[in-house]
Amino acid sequence: MKSHTKRSWGEAFWALTNGRVITMLFLGFSAGIPILLIFSTLSIWLREAGVERSTVTYFSWAALGYSFKFVWAPLIDRLPLPGLYAALGRRRSWLIVAQTAIILSILWMGLTDPAQHLTMMAFAVVALGFSAATQDIVIDAYRIEAVDTDLQAMMSSAYIAGYRIGMIVAGAGALTIAGVIEGEGPYMPLAWRVAYGCMALAMCVGVLTTLLISEPDVPRKDSKYFHQTSDYIRFLAMFALTVITFIAANVWAGSAVSPLGTRLTASGMTPELAGFVTGSLQLAIAVLLAVFVAWLTTLIGITPREMVRETYIAPVKDFVDRYGKVAIVVLALIGFYRIADIVMGVMANVFYTDIGFTKEEIAAVSKTFGLFMTIAGSFLGGVLSVRYGVIRVLFLGALLSAITNILFAIMAQIPANTVMFAAVIMADNLSGGLATAAFIAYLSGLTNISFTAMQYAIFSSIMTLFPKVIAGFSGTVVDAVGYQAFFIGTAILGLPVLLLVVLAGRLTDVEHPKAQAGHAKNG
Structure with a gap:
């Protein structure tokens, strides 16, 4: 693996106080709010409004924008917004537009009663999904451009922490507000209107952050197009x-x-x-x-053909030119790194229920305690990456993710035990947070500043594509072999990732200043 300039523990922890790192906590919060307003929070609202269960599930398709955001990511890389670009810069201008669109979409949803205007609600949800995915594209680009590579793990740690806090606000927070207003009475549209109005207000955290931060200072060659x-x-x-x-x-x-x-x-x-x-x-x-x-x-x-080439083809060509045949190893690592976590995670809640834990226990241990462990793990991953380098922590995260799946196999063989449950969740979420922080930093190091948004959007889509496809068969596998063999199997799935990390560490260089943005090693 590539040598890393070893930093002291004091320097590693001091990185937490970096202004850009703190900024990512608030931008992560802004990114974490919309997702649950499309999924679980909205699902409960729709069911209360009397919408059929099969129709409720269709609304989750609005989040497909997150999976296909690479389609319009090049627009964000290449198109300066008229008027706003001169005042705020490329990234901040796009952030303000996306955040404003999110706020308007949330208000649109809040002012729409799905019991009366379900189609209108569907349009509002799609608008929110598109706006939120756009905000994610810009935040990812800002995060990569704002600091050098050696701070990327810390930036991703702060982003993960803020994102999770935003999810709590949009999940438990919105439901609590609606519940307090509604009480034990019948369905009341006003309760949800107030709840979603509060979520729109919470988005102002992101807006204020965008207005207060400075634009990343990176060398960028502007397109010769898009000026008229x-x-x-x-x-x-x-x-x-x-x-x-x-x-x-x-x-x-x-x-x-x-x-x-x-x-x-x-x-x-x-x-x-x-x-x-x-x-x-x-x-x-x-x-x-x-x-x-x-x-x-x-x-x-x-x-014009050259406009399309510059916008869509050039980012892909740049990646292939920089890495050559090594690109196969890099893409394989991106596609498989989270396979053990994702394939296991699909069955986690079903598993907890099947072995005898109550909804309250699952909420307290897995959702609440587990959330704080994920945040702690992400900051630990950031500190360790600054201290020892991203590649070493990437290897450690992959190893721990596989090992912790074995703990679930052990838990499947004993009666429901809350202490054991908490211990397994602590180990699993700490390792997951650590691995995710290092992995996001690794992906950030692979991008070229000239195509930040496009290349990172492609990487993040590849990151979950294959694991999610495999995860779709998890229930069938559990029915055939049982939970113990399933969890052991997911651990085995994660072992080849260790080899990919070692190969990628030897063949690529992502732990140097961002001006060069990762490249394949020569010789």
């Missing part, structure tokens, strides 16, 4: 046509491949695997048609 209004209109027209095509093609392909899923299930394939096959085919069709439309609009001159 016509440039914006032409590029956004291409982008809009491509997105509309993707949505329409996805709907059409869903109907087209549905009979295939029925036939595969009838032929003996498990429903989960049949769903994966048809879902993958549906996505592939939609992506291919969207790419075709983007190519066609460029061919007929709606958008």
Whole structure:
């Protein structure tokens, strides 16, 4: 592994007081609020309003923007916002726009009664998902550009802590507000209106932070395009046509491949695997048609070819040029690093219930105590990364993530024991927070300052794609082999990651100042 300039423990802990690090705590808080307003908090509201359970689950699709944010991340890298750019700079101007859109979307949701206007609520939720994903893109870019690589782990630690606190506010906080107003009475839209209004107010923390911080001082070559209004209109027209095509093609392909899923299930394939096959085919069709439309609009001159190349192709080409064949190892590490955590995590709550823990015990130990352990683990990961280097902590995080899954296998063989439960959650969440902080720092070191938003958006999408696909089969595996074998299996899945970390550490260099942004080693 690459040698790292060893810092003292005092220097490592002193990094916690860095102004940029403290800034990430507040920006993380701003990023953590929207997600639960789309998922669990909204789900409870919709059920109280009498919305069918099957319809409630459809609303989770609004969060798909988080998975596909790399599609519009290049716009944030290349497009300076007229007016705001001169006053605030590239990152802060985009942050203000995204945060304003989030606040307006939350207020829109709060002023809409789903019992009366469900379609309008759906539009508001989609607007929130898109706005929140945009804010994430900008915060990631700001975090990478604001400090040198040796502080990236500490920045990610503060971001994780703020994000988790934001989730508490949007989850427990919003539900408490609605519950206090509603009491034991019937469904009351006003209660949710006030709760979501308070969440919009909480977003002002992010707005104030954006206004108070300074723009990152990084060398950046501005695009020769996007300086005229016509440039914006032409590029956004291409982008809009491509997105509309993707949505329409996805709907059409869903109907087209549905009979295939029925036939595969009838032929003996498990429903989960049949769903994966048809879902993958549906996505592939939609992506291919969207790419075709983007190519066609460029061919007929709606958008100049060089503009598309600079925005979408150049970031990918830059990564491949910098890493060459080593890119395969790097991408494999990105795609598999969190596999042990994610595959196990899908079954965690079901497991706790199945072995006899009550909802109150799960909430107290896993959700509350576990949350603080995750935050502690993330700060520990940041301090250790400053002290020993990102690669060493990346290896430690991968090792601990695999080992702690074995603890779940042990817990599966004994009667429900709260002390054991707390000990396992402490170990698992501490290691998870540590690993995540180091991993985010590693991904940050891989990016080129010229394409920060685009490249990091791609990395973060790859990070969860394959593990989530595998996790979809977790329930089937547990039914077939039981919890003990399942947890041991997830630990084994994490072992090849250790080899990938060692190879990546030897073949790449991500622990030097950000001006060079990670590169493959020569010789």
